[in-house]
Amino acid sequence: MTKTTKRTGINRRALLKGAAGAAGFAAGSGAITGFPYVMSAEPKVLRYLGTAVNEGDEISKKCLADTGIKIEYITATTDDVTKRVITQPNSFDVLDTEYFSLKKLVPSGNIFALDARKIKEFDNITPVFTKGETPGGKKIGNQGTAPWKVLYLEGKDSKVFSKTATEFVTLIPTVYNADTLGIRPDLIKRPISTWAELLNPEFKGKASILNIPSIGIMDAAMVVEATGEYKYADKGNMTKAEIDLTMKKLTEAKKAGQFRAFWKDFNESVNLMASGETVIQSMWSPAVTKVRSMGIACTFQPLKEGYRSWASGFCVSKAVSGPKLDWAYEFVNWYLSGWAGAYLNRQGYYSAVLSTAKANMTADEWGYWMEGKPAVGDIKAPDGTLMEKAGAVRDGGSYEDRMGAVACWNAVMDENDYMVRKWNEFIAA
Numbered sequence: 001m002t003k004t005t006k007r008t009g010i011n012r013r014a015l016l017k018g019a020a021g022a023a024g025f026a027a028g029s030g031a032i033t034g035f036p037y038v039m040s041a042e043p044k045v046l047r048y049l050g051t052a053v054n055e056g057d058e059i060s061k062k063c064l065a066d067t068g069i070k071i072e073y074i075t076a077t078t079d080d081v082t083k084r085v086i087t088q089p090n091s092f093d094v095l096d097t098e099y100f101s102l103k104k105l106v107p108s109g110n111i112f113a114l115d116a117r118k119i120k121e122f123d124n125i126t127p128v129f130t131k132g133e134t135p136g137g138k139k140i141g142n143q144g145t146a147p148w149k150v151l152y153l154e155g156k157d158s159k160v161f162s163k164t165a166t167e168f169v170t171l172i173p174t175v176y177n178a179d180t181l182g183i184r185p186d187l188i189k190r191p192i193s194t195w196a197e198l199l200n201p202e203f204k205g206k207a208s209i210l211n212i213p214s215i216g217i218m219d220a221a222m223v224v225e226a227t228g229e230y231k232y233a234d235k236g237n238m239t240k241a242e243i244d245l246t247m248k249k250l251t252e253a254k255k256a257g258q259f260r261a262f263w264k265d266f267n268e269s270v271n272l273m274a275s276g277e278t279v280i281q282s283m284w285s286p287a288v289t290k291v292r293s294m295g296i297a298c299t300f301q302p303l304k305e306g307y308r309s310w311a312s313g314f315c316v317s318k319a320v321s322g323p324k325l326d327w328a329y330e331f332v333n334w335y336l337s338g339w340a341g342a343y344l345n346r347q348g349y350y351s352a353v354l355s356t357a358k359a360n361m362t363a364d365e366w367g368y369w370m371e372g373k374p375a376v377g378d379i380k381a382p383d384g385t386l387m388e389k390a391g392a393v394r395d396g397g398s399y400e401d402r403m404g405a406v407a408c409w410n411a412v413m414d415e416n417d418y419m420v421r422k423w424n425e426f427i428a429a
Contacts, residue, residue, distance in 0.1 A: 044069045044327045049085070050096030051078055052266075053312060053349075054175055058382065059340055067334050069327055077264075078212065085110050090319045094328055099311050100145035100214065100236075100410040102170050106159050112316045113153045113168040118329050121336045121353045122172075128403055129173045129311070129352065130165070138404035140309075144218065144236025144411035147173065147311045171313025172332050173352035175344050178307035178402045182273055182283025186297040193304050195219075196226035198280060199253050208272055208281035209250075211262035213423035215410055218308050219282045220246050222407065226305050236411030240418055247422045251429050262427060266290075273298055285348035288395070293387055300348075300395040306407030307396075313352075345369050346382045350399065372398030 048055070048071050060071040074092055076084065082101050084091060089110035097105065105111050116122045126135060132148045133139050142149070150170055152162040161170070183192050188203075198207055198219070210216050221235040224246055232242060253259065260278050263269045269287045272278040274296050283300065291298035314335070316328045334340075341351030342360035346369065351357040358366050367373035372394060379388040396402045413419055 044323075045072060046070070046324070046327055046331055047072050047074055047091070047093045048096065049074045049076070049081060049092035049094070050312075051075065051081060054096050054340075054344065056343070056382075059343060062339055063331065063334055066339075067330055069331050069334075071331075085317075089317045092317055093320050093324060094331060095315050095317065096174070096312060097171070097315075098410060099147045099150055099171060099313065100412050102150045102161075103145065103412045106150075106153070106161070106170060109157075109159060110318050111170075112318050112320060112325075113156055113158070113170060114172055114315055114329070114332070116167045116169050118333075119169075119172055119336070120333050121356060122169075124353050124355055125173055125336075126350075126352060126354055128176065134400050134404045135354070136400045136404070138400060140403060141306065141407040142409075143232075143234045143407065144308075144409035146409045147171075147176075147313075169315075171315050172336070173311060173313045174335060174340075175349045175351060176309065176311035177285055177349050178309050178396070178406050179282075179284060180303055180307050180396070181301050182269070182281055182288045182291075183299050183301045184273060184276065184279040184297060185299050187276060187279045192280070192301050194226045195222040195303050195305050198223050198282075199227070199249070199258060201256070201258070203280050204257050205260055206277070206279045207258050208261045208263055208269075208278045209259065210269070210282040211264050211427060213420045214412060214416070215308075215310075216262075216282065217243070217246060217419060217423060218408060218410060220250050222303075222305055222308060224249055226303075235408045237413050238415065238419070240415055243413075243415060243419050243422050247426050251426050254426065254429060289348050289381070289387060293381060293385060302396040302402075302405070306405045307402065308408050308410070309403070309406040310410040343382050346380075346387075350403070354399075368392070368394055370399045372401060 046069055052075050055073050055075065064070055078098065081097055082104050085095060085105050086108045095111060127133050128140060129147045129151060132142055132146060150161050152166045153168040153170055154160045154162045154166065156168055181198060209219055218235055221232055224230050225232065230245060232238060261272055263272060266287055269283055270290045272281060273291050274294055285300055288298050288300040314332050320328060336353045336356060338356030338360040341353060341357030345351055345357050345361065364376045368375040368379050375388055375390050375392050377390050378386055379392065381387045
């Protein structure tokens with residue numbers, strides 16, 4: 001056991017184009033404000049590889065103003081991010097990825113374990129990551145690649161996950177959420193309370209599931225269990241027989257005309273729901289928010305079987321050293337210092353360090369997003385547009401209620417190759 005085990009706090013995903021910001025290169029300009037820093041002769045530049053979940057022009061501008069670090073975004077889908085890490089580790093500096101990807105990335109030796117002792121807010125990271133429970137003590141479902149299973153490495157250059165806390169952290173947690181189905185309540189006009197409704201023939205031709213195999217099959221498993229047809233030992237690590245059973249169920253529904261589409265990115269999911277082409281589908285919180293901001297009824301529907309969750313964090317390329325490694329630590333520390341966390345909370349995500357995010361939000365914003373309280377005033381999106389009117393209550397309620405109802409986490413299965421092959425057969429059927 002290393003000395004840091006005494007710490008009390010140690011503890012999509014596909015391309016998301018519209019929610020958190022623009023893809024491609026982004027960096028701020030204009031007046032330098034915020035914390036003072038000394039501009040070096042050479043600019044501090046970090047190449048940031050990830051999906052767009054945590055990205056945004058406003059984030060990069062604020063980071064530049066506060067730290068002098070210029071962020072260059074390299075945006076790709078979840079699968080392409082993983083491929084790039086394995087094949088081109090010199091092409092990026094900071095990596096933003098999901099915890100479930102670590103089972104592929106850590107064996108490559110291409111990512112650098114960060115030192116928890118250099119992360120100022122590490123002891124304040126939510127116990128969702130470090131203990132598998134909410135701050136209020138609710139135990140969280142651990143099926144799939146739960147973050148606490150893969151948070152630590154046994155040593156600095158180890159490729160083995162540690163079952164106990166060490167100072168060597170695979171990913172410094174940043175953002176996470178509890179995912180469920182999105183629905184159009186104005187078109188369905190009755191209560192929806194179970195994942196099984198995704199395959200209800202009542203919604204034939206009006207349902208959709210996301211076409212990202214490792215996530216889509218988890219949603220499918222939630223549906224299968226909800227029908228009572230089968231109970232998985234671990235939805236995030238199915239046997240071949242369980243994969244076959246799950247894909248058979250989906251294929252039968254597809255051939256019966258249940259699905260309108262299979263979406264791959266944020267904009268597709270928004271367009272399907274906003275147009276009314278679908279009335280029930282796999283969805284992400286910011287996509288629901290986007291539809292609502294268009295003046296269209298859309299609910300991120302709590303379901304009795306619970307949520308499927310995901311989590312992301314930061315690490316760096318093995319090629320990073322010297323001053324650039326110092327900048328990477330500076331960037332991660334800035335990210336956890338509150339401004340970015342509050343920005344992401346306002347999109348419906350959750351920040352890893354709740355205390356610093358809270359300090360950067362109004363009491364009304366915190367009450368609405370985190371405590372399940374009715375909004376006192378209008379709730380604004382990060383860009384300042386109206387998101388919810390006064391009196392609105394967040395779908396699913398408080399942070400404790402939502403994260404406390406997580407049933408499983410996004411995962412990479414032992415039989416991943418077989419699962420992907422079966423999934424592709426389903427899409428082609």
